[in-house]
Amino acid sequence: MDEKKTQETNQELDRRAFFVKLGLGSLSIATAGTAVFGYQFLSPNVLYEPSPVINAGKPESYPIDSVTLDVNSGIYIIRAKEGFFSLSAVCTHLGCLTAWKPELGIIACPCHGSKFRQSGEKIEGPAPKPLPWKRMWISDDGDLMVDRSADISPMQYVRI
Amino acid sequence: MEKTVNNYFDDLRNSRVWRSIFRSGTGASTLHRSLAIQQNVFLHLFSTKVRRRMLGFSATWYLGTVTFGTFLLLVSTGILLMLYYHPSVPQAYSDTKDLQFVVSSGLFLRNLHRWSAHAMVFLVFAHMFKVFYRGAYRPPREFNWVIGIILLLITLLLSYTGYLLPWDQLAYWAITVGSNIASAVPVVGNRIHFLLLGGNAVNANALLRFYVLHCMILPLTAIFFIAIHFWRIRKDGGLYAHQSEPPESRARALAARGVR
Numbered sequence: 001m002d003e004k005k006t007q008e009t010n011q012e013l014d015r016r017a018f019f020v021k022l023g024l025g026s027l028s029i030a031t032a033g034t035a036v037f038g039y040q041f042l043s044p045n046v047l048y049e050p051s052p053v054i055n056a057g058k059p060e061s062y063p064i065d066s067v068t069l070d071v072n073s074g075i076y077i078i079r080a081k082e083g084f085f086s087l088s089a090v091c092t093h094l095g096c097l098t099a100w101k102p103e104l105g106i107i108a109c110p111c112h113g114s115k116f117r118q119s120g121e122k123i124e125g126p127a128p129k130p131l132p133w134k135r136m137w138i139s140d141d142g143d144l145m146v147d148r149s150a151d152i153s154p155m156q157y158v159r160i
Numbered sequence: 161m162e163k164t165v166n167n168y169f170d171d172l173r174n175s176r177v178w179r180s181i182f183r184s185g186t187g188a189s190t191l192h193r194s195l196a197i198q199q200n201v202f203l204h205l206f207s208t209k210v211r212r213r214m215l216g217f218s219a220t221w222y223l224g225t226v227t228f229g230t231f232l233l234l235v236s237t238g239i240l241l242m243l244y245y246h247p248s249v250p251q252a253y254s255d256t257k258d259l260q261f262v263v264s265s266g267l268f269l270r271n272l273h274r275w276s277a278h279a280m281v282f283l284v285f286a287h288m289f290k291v292f293y294r295g296a297y298r299p300p301r302e303f304n305w306v307i308g309i310i311l312l313l314i315t316l317l318l319s320y321t322g323y324l325l326p327w328d329q330l331a332y333w334a335i336t337v338g339s340n341i342a343s344a345v346p347v348v349g350n351r352i353h354f355l356l357l358g359g360n361a362v363n364a365n366a367l368l369r370f371y372v373l374h375c376m377i378l379p380l381t382a383i384f385f386i387a388i389h390f391w392r393i394r395k396d397g398g399l400y401a402h403q404s405e406p407p408e409s410r411a412r413a414l415a416a417r418g419v420r
Contacts, residue, residue, distance in 0.1 A: 047365075095336045
């Protein structure tokens with residue numbers, strides 16, 4: 001009689017432990033699911049940001065040895081003797097917009113004083129990397145096009 | 161007998177309506193005064209009894225209280241500013257200018273909000289220095305110090321998110337730089353940057369996110385932790401007074417200072 005009762009109690013405890021585990025398990029799954037949903041909700045799927053591809057106009061409008069900053073798109077259109085190229089104007093340090101200093105012949109960042117050559121090479125300052133070159137090509141209509149989302153290795157000039 | 165002003169107050173406090181709101185009733189007895197604290201939803205966070213000395217200026221310089229005062233000032237002025245401010249790219253900057261030049265008392269409210277924000281950051285640090293140099297962070301108050309650190313971070317985040325809202329050049333570049341610092345976190349830095357701004361650059365989504373953080377999420381979190389912070393003062397044995405510490409922690413404090 002006593003033995004049977006102990007057995008029953010054990011079974012009872014096992015059942016309780018099972019349901020506790022089931023409950024905790026479902027709660028953990030629900031928590032993990034909520035975290036995933038939360039992350040997905042917070043990252044927008046559609047962005048209403050400007051296109052990364054820029055039409056920079058006719059090549060003839062840029063004089064030889066000129067550096068032109070497009071403030072809205074954050075790129076330089078540079079016409080060197082070797083040809084055209086485009087450089088990101090966004091400082092590689094913390095994302096400020098750099099400026100071309102014609103009197104010094106360098107690109108300088110107003111925020112923390114990084115300095116770059118016309119070719120994007122770093123001269124000094126907290127910036128860890130040179131300014132990247134951006135992919136540039138001539139469209140069918142003869143316009144200069146720049147893809148801001150595509151970095152290329154330096155010294156790939158566009159010749160006309 | 162002629163009635164004095166105090167008699168009228170006593171009549172008011174003994175009226176049925178008053179007694180239904182404040183149940184402790186009148187009286188100068190210790191019991192009545194204890195009940196007045198204990199039975200008030202806001203005051204019951206604090207100790208029922210406090211040493212008179214601890215309420216003097218020199219004990220705390222009232223730094224925590226004044227910090228909380230600036231917080232209340234910021235909440236009330238902030239809610240009023242929200243009535244004229246639209247967190248959208250075409251309107252945010254001009255709304256800020258309208259508050260300065262068009263809205264009655266708008267300039268006063270905006271400046272009060274701004275100066276209180278600066279004062280709150282300063283006072284939080286002052287409060288923490290005072291607590292640190294008095295040694296009031298030591299056990300049994302160590303957890304309240306941790307709550308204080310959380311409140312410091314919330315204060316700084318409130319300051320930072322509020323900085324973007326005027327949507328001027330200073331705000332735009334400060335948030336560009338600040339959010340790029342977040343992307344320096346190893347591995348997940350760029351994801352944090354993306355989630356914080358709701359995009360790749362400081363734009364309409366970023367403005368709205370910072371607005372929601374500044375006006376809803378961060379203030380509510382602050383109120384939650386402020387409540388714990390105040391309640392823990394009572395639970396951890398009241399305001400720190402060296403003379404009334406338990407003997408063992410006094411001995412530990414003296415040993416730490418090299419005193420026998």
